Amino acid sequence: MKSNLNIFYSITxxxxxxxxxxxxxxxxxxxxxxxxxxxxxxxxxxxxxxDIGCYGSKTIVTPNLDRLxxxxxxxxxxxxxxxxxxxxxxxxxxxxxxxxxxIEGVITAAHHRDVGLVLKEVTLAEALKKAGYVxxxxxxxxxxxxxxxxxxxxxxxxxxxxVSGNVDxxxxxxxxxxxxxxxxxxxxxxxxxxxxxxxxxxxxFIKRHKEEPFFLYLPYETPHYPYQGRHGKPFRTIxxxxxxxxxxxxxxxPAIYKEMVEVMDENIGKIIEVLKNAHLTKNTLxxxxxxxxGVKNYGPHNFPLHGWxxxxxxxxxxxxxxAWWPGxxxxxxxxxxxxxxxxxxxxxxxxxxxxxPKGLDGISFxxxxxxxxxxxxxxxxxxxxxxxxxxxxxxxxxVSETKASKNHVELYNxxxxxxxxxxxAGNNPDLVKRLQKKLDxxxxxxxxxxxxxx
Numbered sequence: 530m531k532s533n534l535n536i537f538y539s540i541t542x543x544x545x546x547x548x549x550x551x552x553x554x555x556x557x558x559x560x561x562x563x564x565x566x567x568x569x570x571x572x573x574x575x576x577x578x579x580d581i582g583c584y585g586s587k588t589i590v591t592p593n594l595d596r597l598x599x600x601x602x603x604x605x606x607x608x609x610x611x612x613x614x615x616x617x618x619x620x621x622x623x624x625x626x627x628x629x630x631x632i633e634g635v636i637t638a639a640h641h642r643d644v645g646l647v648l649k650e651v652t653l654a655e656a657l658k659k660a661g662y663v664x665x666x667x668x669x670x671x672x673x674x675x676x677x678x679x680x681x682x683x684x685x686x687x688x689x690x691x692v693s694g695n696v697d698x699x700x701x702x703x704x705x706x707x708x709x710x711x712x713x714x715x716x717x718x719x720x721x722x723x724x725x726x727x728x729x730x731x732x733x734f735i736k737r738h739k740e741e742p743f744f745l746y747l748p749y750e751t752p753h754y755p756y757q758g759r760h761g762k763p764f765r766t767i768x769x770x771x772x773x774x775x776x777x778x779x780x781x782x783p784a785i786y787k788e789m790v791e792v793m794d795e796n797i798g799k800i801i802e803v804l805k806n807a808h809l810t811k812n813t814l815x816x817x818x819x820x821x822x823g824v825k826n827y828g829p830h831n832f833p834l835h836g837w838x839x840x841x842x843x844x845x846x847x848x849x850x851x852a853w854w855p856g857x858x859x860x861x862x863x864x865x866x867x868x869x870x871x872x873x874x875x876x877x878x879x880x881x882x883x884x885x886p887k888g889l890d891g892i893s894f895x896x897x898x899x900x901x902x903x904x905x906x907x908x909x910x911x912x913x914x915x916x917x918x919x920x921x922x923x924x925x926x927x928v929s930e931t932k933a934s935k936n937h938v939e940l941y942n943x944x945x946x947x948x949x950x951x952x953x954a955g956n957n958p959d960l961v962k963r964l965q966k967k968l969d970x971x972x973x974x975x976x977x978x979x980x981x982x983x
Contacts, residue, residue, distance in 0.1 A: 568662075568814050575752060591794040603863050607818060612911070618820065663686055724759070814898075820848075868894050912972065
């Protein structure tokens with residue numbers, strides 16, 4: 530009897546050990562899954578909606594971005610907060626409508642060299658740094674020219690790149706003739722083509738910080754003007770001002786534009802290869818998007834969308850976006866959720882398990898990435914110059930002030946008419962009235978007491 534009891538106790542103890550071991554193993558697996566990921570944000574500049582292969586381009590060859598889309602998630606209804614550069618970047622960095630932080634228009638090299646994102650705002654970099662991340666930005670800042678607005682004063686541990694809207698791809702001189710290439714908060718040049726330099730900086734950052742959680746922001750200049758291919762020549766010199774549209778013969782722009790996008794894609798491939806070689810892909814989210822739509826009359830194609838950069842038609846702010854995280858984001862996924870640039874802040878911070886600041890307008894789309902839920906219904910808003918717009922569900926209302934009419938109203942059903950060809954405002958007066966009321970209320974609320982650049 531005693532022998533049988535000993536056998537029983539031995540078996541029971543063994544089973545308990547196995548259960549405990551399995552529990553620990555499961556716990557470790559869960560911990561590994563929940564480990565805050567490295568985050569790599571890549572932003573193109575003025576990229577047309579239809580200018581990469583996975584968004585329909587038949588002429589521009591982008592195998593690396595296409596592969597990220599096929600192995601991850603492609604977004605069909607992703608929008609930049611602004612129809613131009615600075616507003617989108619302000620919304621991205623703060624998680625708020627850009628109107629709340631006073632940057633509704635472009636911070637220009639000619640007229641706004643003393644304007645920038647106010648330091649009291651909590652930036653995405655500051656929030657992630659507080660969550661234990663090392664942070665780096667290499668490329669375009671465009672949220673303040675003066676040194677006090679430098680990214681290193683806004684949460685980034687490292688910065689190399691430029692602070693203006695664009696620079697010569699070789700001489701690194703802005704459109705007003707100022708040299709504009711920084712190493713942290715000091716002007717210091719590195720010879721090379723901007724796209725290649727930004728990539729080199731990013732690769733170096735990854736190799737140096739592969740043992741710790743990192744947030745790497747690579748805002749490329751491509752394919753913003755001046756239109757210069759990798760083997761081109763510099764246009765700008767210190768103190769000189771070159772007219773925007775007279776640096777490149779118009780008939781050569783499409784070919785140069787194509788090359789610029791393809792060189793960016795080539796460089797993105799190099800970065801992904803470094804992540805793979807460092808065994809970081811399973812714990813790194815890569816997110817790619819553009820800051821606004823393509824520019825009219827040059828190289829970009831926004832098909833099937835109507836409108837261009839600077840407009841509030843879809844072509845001005847509906848942009849390509851791709852999320853890639855092998856093993857976490859299911860391959861070949863497509864999301865039709867309506868998402869904005871300002872949603873990136875809370876999403877990244879959600880993944881990093883950081884403390885969410887109060888007052889954000891953006892919402893986390895983490896569940897969308899893992900195909901575990903939809904976003905709550907909400908109204909979304911845009912305003913630029915004398916035009917404003919609201920999106921609710923499939924309906925989009927655009928209100929503009931023209932010489933002929935103070936309030937020219939357009940209403941589109943984007944589900945049936947993504948190209949915005951049929952103005953349905955006359956057929957839906959009650960809906961127009963409701964949407965315009967919401968738009969007016971939003972406008973008053975976000976600009977109350979805020980001096981801003983328009």
